Amino acid sequence: MSGAGERSGSFSFIFAWELHERLLWFSNLRWLAVAGLAVVSLLGPMVGMVATRPSLMVVAGLVATYNLVFVYALRYRYGPEEDYGNLRTVAILQMVTDLAALLVTVHFTGGCASPVLPFVVFHMAIGTIMIETRIMYFLAFSTCFAAAGLFACEHLGVLERYPSVTGAQSSLASCGLSTAMLVGLVFGIVYLTDSVTSRFKTRNIELHQTTTELRRSLDEREELERRKSHYMRISAHQLRSPLGTIKTSIQVLLDGYLDPGSDEGLRLLGGTARRVDSLLDIVNDLLELAKMREGRVKAPWARNVSINQILADIFDAADPSAREADVELVPHFIHEGAAILDWAVPPDLVYAFENVIHNAIKYSKPEGGTVTVALGIDRTHAMVVVADEGIGIPADLQDDVFLEFVRAPNAKHAEAEGTGLGLSIVREAAQMHGGKVSLESAEGLGTTVTVVLPLHYVPPEIIDGRSR
Amino acid sequence: MVKDDDHREIATGCSEVRSGSDDRKRLMKRPTILVADDDAVFVASVGSILRSRYEVRTVASGSEALASVEEDPPDLVILDVMMDHMSEGFDVARSLRLSDVTSLIPIIILTGVDRVYNLRMEVDESWVPADHYMEKPVEPAELLRVVGGLVGPGAPEGS
Numbered sequence: 339m340s341g342a343g344e345r346s347g348s349f350s351f352i353f354a355w356e357l358h359e360r361l362l363w364f365s366n367l368r369w370l371a372v373a374g375l376a377v378v379s380l381l382g383p384m385v386g387m388v389a390t391r392p393s394l395m396v397v398a399g400l401v402a403t404y405n406l407v408f409v410y411a412l413r414y415r416y417g418p419e420e421d422y423g424n425l426r427t428v429a430i431l432q433m434v435t436d437l438a439a440l441l442v443t444v445h446f447t448g449g450c451a452s453p454v455l456p457f458v459v460f461h462m463a464i465g466t467i468m469i470e471t472r473i474m475y476f477l478a479f480s481t482c483f484a485a486a487g488l489f490a491c492e493h494l495g496v497l498e499r500y501p502s503v504t505g506a507q508s509s510l511a512s513c514g515l516s517t518a519m520l521v522g523l524v525f526g527i528v529y530l531t532d533s534v535t536s537r538f539k540t541r542n543i544e545l546h547q548t549t550t551e552l553r554r555s556l557d558e559r560e561e562l563e564r565r566k567s568h569y570m571r572i573s574a575h576q577l578r579s580p581l582g583t584i585k586t587s588i589q590v591l592l593d594g595y596l597d598p599g600s601d602e603g604l605r606l607l608g609g610t611a612r613r614v615d616s617l618l619d620i621v622n623d624l625l626e627l628a629k630m631r632e633g634r635v636k637a638p639w640a641r642n643v644s645i646n647q648i649l650a651d652i653f654d655a656a657d658p659s660a661r662e663a664d665v666e667l668v669p670h671f672i673h674e675g676a677a678i679l680d681w682a683v684p685p686d687l688v689y690a691f692e693n694v695i696h697n698a699i700k701y702s703k704p705e706g707g708t709v710t711v712a713l714g715i716d717r718t719h720a721m722v723v724v725a726d727e728g729i730g731i732p733a734d735l736q737d738d739v740f741l742e743f744v745r746a747p748n749a750k751h752a753e754a755e756g757t758g759l760g761l762s763i764v765r766e767a768a769q770m771h772g773g774k775v776s777l778e779s780a781e782g783l784g785t786t787v788t789v790v791l792p793l794h795y796v797p798p799e800i801i802d803g804r805s806r
Numbered sequence: 807m808v809k810d811d812d813h814r815e816i817a818t819g820c821s822e823v824r825s826g827s828d829d830r831k832r833l834m835k836r837p838t839i840l841v842a843d844d845d846a847v848f849v850a851s852v853g854s855i856l857r858s859r860y861e862v863r864t865v866a867s868g869s870e871a872l873a874s875v876e877e878d879p880p881d882l883v884i885l886d887v888m889m890d891h892m893s894e895g896f897d898v899a900r901s902l903r904l905s906d907v908t909s910l911i912p913i914i915i916l917t918g919v920d921r922v923y924n925l926r927m928e929v930d931e932s933w934v935p936a937d938h939y940m941e942k943p944v945e946p947a948e949l950l951r952v953v954g955g956l957v958g959p960g961a962p963e964g965s
Contacts, residue, residue: 579918582942583848590851593946595858602854609847747890750844 353546355418357425360468362412364432368405371436372398375443378454382447389500393446401439408432426469430477433465437481441488448502449492450513455520458485459527466531474528482521489513569742576620576743576758580613587613616755623759627742630686630766639800643682645720645791649711652692656699664706665699665726670713677713677720680794682771690767691722693760694787698726700753701785715793719773722789730781739777740765748781764789771795836861837881837957842871842898843916844889848942852884852916855946856953859960868894872901875908881957885936887917899936912956918942 375398382390408428416424437458444452458481466474491497493510587610590596596603653669660667698709707727714721731739731746738744743758750756761775764787768775772795779785838861843849849864856862863880865871867889875883883902885895895915902908913936938952954960 575918579845579942582918582944583845583851585943586848586851589943589946590854595946596854602850606847606850606854609850613847750890 353542354420354422354425357422357429357468358412358416358418358420361425361429361432362409364464364468365405365409365412368401368408368436372402372405375401378443378447385503386501387447387503389446394443397439397442397446401436404435426473429465429469430473433461433469433477436461437477437484441481441484444485445488445492445497446500449499450489450516451502453503455485455516456523458520459523462524462527463531466528467535471528471532474532475525478524478528482517482524485520486517489517572743573624577617580617580620584610584613584617612755616757619755620757620759623757623763626686626689627759627763627766630763630770637683637797637799638685639681639797640684641681643679643684643687645677645679645687645713645722648684648688648691649713649722652688652695653711656692656695659696660699660709663699663702665702666706666708667699668708668710670710675715677715678793679720679771679791681797681800686767686770690764690789693764694722694724694789697760698724698728698785698787700756701728701749702726703728707784718793720791720793722791723786724788725784725786727784730783730785731777731779732781733779736777736779740775770797772797835958836961836963838863838878839882839884839953839957840865840871840874840880841884842866842868842889842895843884843886845886848886852944852949855949857963859950859962860953860957868898871898875902875911879908879911882912882914882953884914884916884953887915912937914938914940914952914956916940916942916944 375394378387379390379392379394379398382388382394408431411428416428440454440457440461443454447454462474462478462481465477488497492499493513587606591598591603591606596606598604598607649669653667657667695709695711702709709727710723710725712723712725714723729748729752732748735744735746739746740761742762745756745758761777765775768789768791771791773789773791775787775789777785777787836859839856841849841852841856841862841864843852843864844866846866849866853862853864863874865874868885868891871883871885874880883898885898887893887895889895891897895917899913899915902911902913915936915938917939918941937956940949940952
C-alpha cells in the first residue's frame with residue numbers, strides 16, 4: 339500500500355481507507371441479510387411466525403434501499419481519501435439503521451422469544467472492530483434500552499405481540515431472562531472484541547509510525563543518491579572543461595597552425611601546462627574531499643592537536659606568497675591561550691586552514707591589504723577567524739560558495755586558477771571535527787571566514803573503536 | 807544607438823558578403839570573427855586556427871562581446887556558453903538575434919558542456935537557435951569547415 343500514510347487525513351486506530359474498505363465489505367454482507375429477511379418472510383408462517391408475511395418483506399425492501407444509498411455514498415461520495423470523521427459518521431449511521439431494522443424484525447418474529455435476537459451480537463462485534471469502543475458501549479446501551487423498551491411495550495399491550503417459532507409467546511419471566519441475557523451478551527461481546535482487537539489496533543498505530551519513518555529514510559537515501567550522481571556529473575564537467583582546452587591546444591600545435599618554437603606557440607604551451615596543473619589541483623581536491631567523506635575508520639586521528647601550531651606553520655609557509663601579493667599577514671593568536679583539540683586529523687585541518695588563508699591572500703585586492711587571523715578560545719570551543727580586505731563575495735552567492743565548484747564571477751576574474759572546491763573542503767573538515775564554518779562578506783570590502791571547532795569532540799570512529 | 811543607420815549599413819554590407827552576391831569579393835576578403843570565451847588558452851588556440859584565413863577579435867565575457875559587436879559588427883560570432891553565468895553565451899545569442907542590427911550575424915555556440923545540457927536549453931522557451939553548435943575540444947579542420955560554410959573560405963594573411 340504505497341502512500342498509506344498520506345491516504346488518510348486523520349487517523350485513530352485504523353486508517354480512513356481501511357475503515358472505508360470495511361464499510362464496503364459490511365455493505366456487501368448486508369445483501370445477505372436482505373436475502374435472509376426475504377426467506378424468513380416467505381417461510382416464517384410455515385414454522386409458526388405468522389406475522390412475517392408481508393412485514394419482513396417490507397423490512398427487506400427498506401434495508402435494500404438504505405444499503406443502496408450507503409453503497410452509492412461509499413463508492414461515489416465518501417472515497418478512501420475521505421476524512422476519518424466523516425467515514426466514522428457513515429459507520430455509526432449504518433450501525434443505527436441496522437439495529438433499528440433488526441429490532442423491527444425481532445418485533446415481527448416474536449419479540450423477546452424471537453430467533454433473530456442473537457444477530458444483535460454480530461453487529462456489536464463488527465462495530466467494535468470498526469469504530470471506537472466508547473462509541474460502541476454507547477450503542478450497546480442504546481440497543482439494550484430500545485430492546486427492553488420494545489419488550490415492555492409488547493407486554494404492556496402498547497404494541498402487538500406476534501408469535502415466534504411454533505407460535506410460542508414467552509412468559510414475562512422468560513422474557514425478562516432473555517432481556518438480561520441480551521444485555522450481558524451485547525456488553526460482553528463489545529468488551530471481548532475490544533480486548534482481542536486492541537493489540538492489533540496498537541500494532542496498526544506502530545506499523546503506521548514505522549512505515550512513515552521507513553519512507554522518510556528511503557526518501558533521504560534517494561535524495562542522497564540523487565545528490566551524489568549530480569555531484570559526479572558536475573565533477574566530470576569540471577574535469578572535461580580543461581581537458582577540452584588542452585586537447586585543442588595540442589591539436590593546434592600538431593596540425594601546424596602554430597609553431598611550437600615561436601613565442602606564440604610557447605605561450606600556448608605554457609597556458610596548456612597551467613591547465614594541466616589546474617586539472618591536477620581539481621583531482622587532488624576531489625580526492626581530499628572523498629577521503630574526508632568516507633568517514634575513514636583508519637583516519638589518522640591524533641590526540642591533543644594544537645591549532646596554534648598548525649596556524650603558525652601555515653603562516654610561515656604562506657609568508658612569501660603574501661609578500662608577493664602585497665598582503666600583510668596579521669597573526670592575532672600568538673598571545674591567546676593554547677587551543678588544543680582532544681582529537682583531530684592534523685593533515686585535514688592543515689589543508690582546510692591553508693585553504694582559508696590562501697583564499698584570503700589570493701582574493702585580496704591588487705593593491706594589497708591585510709589578512710588577520712584571530713584565534714579565540716573558551717572552555718569548550720576554539721574559534722578561528724580569518725578576515726581579509728579583499729574583493730569579497732557577491733551577496734547572492736555567499737551561501738553557495740560552500741558548494742562544490744561554485745566560484746563567484748569576481749573571483750574568476752581576479753584569479754583564473756581555483757578549483758572551486760576549497761570551501762567545500764573547509765566545511766567538510768570542520769564537520770568531520772564536529773565543528774562548523776560560516777562566512778560574512780561584503781563585495782569590494784572583504785570576507786571573514788569563521789571556523790568553530792569543539793575542543794573535546796570525540797569522533798564516532800573512536801567511540802566505535804572503544805566500545806568494541 | 808545614435809548611429810543606428812550606420813550600423814544597419816554595415817550590417818547590410820556584411821550580409822551582402824555572406825549572400826555571395828559578389829563571389830570574387832567574397833573570396834578575396836578576410837571576414838572578421840569575434841570569439842567570446844573566458845578561457846584565455848582556448849581563445850589563443852581558436853584564434854590561431856582562425857587567423858590562418860580570417861581576422862579574429864577576442865573577448866572574455868558576454869558583455870564585452872555585445873559591446874564589441876555594437877562597436878563594429880563582425881561577420882561571425884563564436885560564443886562559449888558558460889562564462890560568468892551559466893547560460894551567458896545563450897543570452898548573448900538571444901540579444902544579437904533580437905536586435906535588428908545584429909540579427910543576421912551568424913552565431914556558432916562552442917561549448918564545453920555536454921549535449922544533455924544543450925538539449926535542456928533547447929526546450930527552454932527563451933531559446934534562440936544559433937547557426938551551429940560545436941563541443942570542445944574542437945578539431946581545427948572541422949572548425950574551419952563550419953566557419954567556411956557560414957562566412958566563406960576567407961583568405962591567407964597578406965593576400
